Each structure stands twice: as structure tokens, then as C-alpha cells.
Amino acid sequence: MNVPFVDLHAQYIGIKGEIDEAIASVIRESAFIRSKFVTDFEQQFAAAVGVKHCVSCANGTDAIYILMQGLGIKPGDEVITTAHSWISTSETITQAGGKVVFCDTDAETFTIDPAQIESKITPRTVGIIPVHLYGQPADMDPILEIAKRRGLWVIEDCAQAHMAEYKGRKVGTMGVAASFSFYPGKNLGAMGDAGALVTNDSKLAEWCELYARHGGKGEHKIEGINSRLDGLQAAILSVKLPHLGRWTEGRRRVAAQYDALFAPHAAVRTPEIARDRTHVYHLYVIRSENRDALQQHLNKAGISTMLNYSKALPFYPAYARLNHSPADFPNAFHNQSRILSIPIYPEMTEEMVQDVATAVIAGVVE
Numbered sequence: 001m002n003v004p005f006v007d008l009h010a011q012y013i014g015i016k017g018e019i020d021e022a023i024a025s026v027i028r029e030s031a032f033i034r035s036k037f038v039t040d041f042e043q044q045f046a047a048a049v050g051v052k053h054c055v056s057c058a059n060g061t062d063a064i065y066i067l068m069q070g071l072g073i074k075p076g077d078e079v080i081t082t083a084h085s086w087i088s089t090s091e092t093i094t095q096a097g098g099k100v101v102f103c104d105t106d107a108e109t110f111t112i113d114p115a116q117i118e119s120k121i122t123p124r125t126v127g128i129i130p131v132h133l134y135g136q137p138a139d140m141d142p143i144l145e146i147a148k149r150r151g152l153w154v155i156e157d158c159a160q161a162h163m164a165e166y167k168g169r170k171v172g173t174m175g176v177a178a179s180f181s182f183y184p185g186k187n188l189g190a191m192g193d194a195g196a197l198v199t200n201d202s203k204l205a206e207w208c209e210l211y212a213r214h215g216g217k218g219e220h221k222i223e224g225i226n227s228r229l230d231g232l233q234a235a236i237l238s239v240k241l242p243h244l245g246r247w248t249e250g251r252r253r254v255a256a257q258y259d260a261l262f263a264p265h266a267a268v269r270t271p272e273i274a275r276d277r278t279h280v281y282h283l284y285v286i287r288s289e290n291r292d293a294l295q296q297h298l299n300k301a302g303i304s305t306m307l308n309y310s311k312a313l314p315f316y317p318a319y320a321r322l323n324h325s326p327a328d329f330p331n332a333f334h335n336q337s338r339i340l341s342i343p344i345y346p347e348m349t350e351e352m353v354q355d356v357a358t359a360v361i362a363g364v365v366e
């Protein structure tokens with residue numbers, strides 16, 4: 001059986017009536033930019049996360065960038081972030097005028113290793129951006145403790161972890177602010193690019209709103225940028241938000257089935273979840289010693305896989321200027337050649353999960 005990596009059409013079919021009606025409403029009202037569809041979604045999403053403010057924007061990358069501007073980053077300020085993530089997390093630091101300082105990941109959870117953060121702090125450090133990678137929260141308490149003691153801000157990058165929890169607290173509620181992506185394949189995805197930032201800091205929210213809308217309509221109080229969530233995407237996200245809990249349960253069902261099927265096979269290393277966290281399985285990332293051959297084997301069997309990410313950020317040409325070597329980030333370096341993301345989405349049937357698992361087991365070297 002062919003198994004795609006995600007199946008957005010299957011999701012659409014499940015809620016087609018609601019989505020079609022929402023799109024038709026936006027078109028009927030020509031509510032394409034700044035409309036009640038946008039403000040409604042902002043309120044609904046803030047309530048779902050449990051924060052005071054949500055400022056929507058064009059994508060999750062902009063959300064991180066806008067937040068750093070709002071926090072007053074200055075040229076040469078250093079920001080510490082994880083070595084293994086999507087490049088949005090680090091490229092925005094540079095775009096905002098800051099200097100990227102990478103920190104290695106925890107060997108098992110793939111998220112930033114708090115024990116290594118302190119050694120990266122210099123007098124120029126202003127903030128830390130942990131990423132809740134693959135859908136599992138980073139170890140936030142020690143990060144927040146260091147940040148508080150050293151006077152740093154923390155922006156949570158929640159692009160992959162909508163509604164995941166750390167010690168009973170939702171991601172997005174722990175740092176001074178947080179960014180979300182609603183890229184179509186995300187756990188809560190639009191039908192195009194979309195993103196948002198959330199915060200309990202009213203002044204920060206107000207500034208970010210102003211900045212993302214050309215510094216204010218009519219009266220331009222500051223120079224800003226144009227980063228908007230459009231009405232169609234907002235209406236689609238409002239339809240999808242109430243389904244997110246059910247979809248997350250679907251992802252957990254798939255993950256639990258994989259976990260059980262892989263349990264007797266030590267050569268397939270399944271995701272480890274820290275005891276104090278919940279995982280929302282944006283990705284189900286296994287590790288194997290023969291990753292490349294396994295990926296080819298699955299490809300031949302009609303099973304789509306991805307590498308998230310085949311190189312840790314410091315090892316891309318984009319960061320050659322930092323002159324890093326594998327010894328600087330041993331955990332991220334070790335994992336980058338072993339990780340393999342296999343299909344996970346709520347609409348996967350038990351048979352599909354079984355087929356993927358059977359193919360994986362046949363393809364690993366025991």
C-alpha cells in the first residue's frame with residue numbers, strides 16, 4: 001500500500017462542508033484582509049492556548065522576527081537557540097540584526113539541552129529561543145530559571161507543537177511570548193501560509209500588532225512591515241481549531257500503535273517522551289543505524305518519509321561563517337544521520353500504520 005507522508009485532502013474531506021461554507025462567507029463579504037474573520041480567530045486561538053493576546057501574521061517565521069523586534073533586539077545582540085531545528089528559528093535572529101549562538105540538543109528528546117545553555121551566555125546575550133521540536137516541549141523549567149537569573153527573554157517556537165504540555169502548562173504560555181506556524185502540514189494548518197504570535201504582555205502585543213501592520217493604519221507611529229493573516233486563512237483556521245484536540249488524539253493513536261509494533265525491535269529507536277511532557281506528534285521520528293538504506297527501502301515500498309532535518313543548522317553552508325565542527329554539537333551531529341520521520345496523521349488507518357511498521361522492520365538491520 002502506498003502511504004503518503006501527510007494527507008491533507010483526507011483532512012479536508014472530513015470537514016468539507018464547514019470549510020466550503022467558511023470560504024464562501026469570506027468571499028461573499030469580500031473580507032479578504034483585516035476582518036472579523038481575522039479578529040475572531042485571534043481571540044479563539046488566544047483562548048485555546050490560554051494567553052491574553054494573539055497577533056496573527058503571514059507565517060510562523062515572521063512571528064519570531066516580529067517578536068524579536070518587539071523585544072528591542074539591537075545589532076550584535078546574541079540569541080541562543082537550538083542546533084537542530086528548521087532554519088526559521090535562527091535566520092530570523094540574523095534578520096533582526098542579532099547574532100545566532102547555537103546550543104546542542106538533548107540526545108534523546110532532540111530539544112535544546114538546558115545544561116549547555118549557561119556556557120553560551122556572554123554579556124551580549126539577550127534571549128533564548130527553545131523549539132518544541134517534533135511536537136514535544138523543550139525542558140522549560142531550567143531554561144526559564146536561567147533566563148530569569150541572567151535577565152534574558154525567552155521566545156518559545158511552537159511551530160510544531162500546538163497544545164503540547166510541559167508539567168501541565170501549554171506551550172506558548174511559559175516564555176515572554178511564543179510563535180506558531182499554521183503552514184498547511186502543521187497540526188493546525190491553513191490552506192496557505194499563516195502564523196501568529198501569542199503573549200500575555202499587552203504592551204508587547206500592541207507593539208507587534210503595530211509593527212506587523214506598517215506601523216499603524218492612517219497614523220504611522222513607527223516604520224513596520226506587512227505581515228498579515230488573510231481572511232480566507234483565518235476563516236479556515238477557525239473551522240479547524242475545534243477539531244484540533246480530536247486530531248491530536250488521532251496522532252497519538254498512530255504513535256501508540258507504532259510504539260507497540262516497534263517495541264520488540266531494538267534496531268528501531270522510537271521517540272522518547274520525557275515523563276513531565278505530552279507529545280502532540282507533529283512528527284514521529286525514529287532512529288536507525290542504517291537510515292539512508294532504510295529510507296530507500298521504504299521509498300521502494302511506496303512509503304513516503306522525510307528527514308527533519310538531515311543536517312543540524314550549524315552544519316549548513318548558511319552558517320559556514322561560524323566555523324563549527326561536529327564536536328561542537330555532538331548530539332545533534334549524532335542524530336542528524338540517524339533520524340527518519342515516518343508518516344503520521346490522524347486519518348491514517350490501523351492497516352496503514354501496520355504496513356509502514358512492517359516495512360520499517362523489514363528494512364532495518366537488526
Ligand SMILES: Cc1ncc(COP(=O)(O)O)c(C=O)c1O
Nearest residue numbers: 059060061086088159181182183
Ligand atoms: C520549528 C519551526 N519554526 C518555525 C517555522 C516557520 O513557520 P512558517 O513555515 O509558517 O514560516 C517552522 C515551520 O516550518 C518550524 O518547523
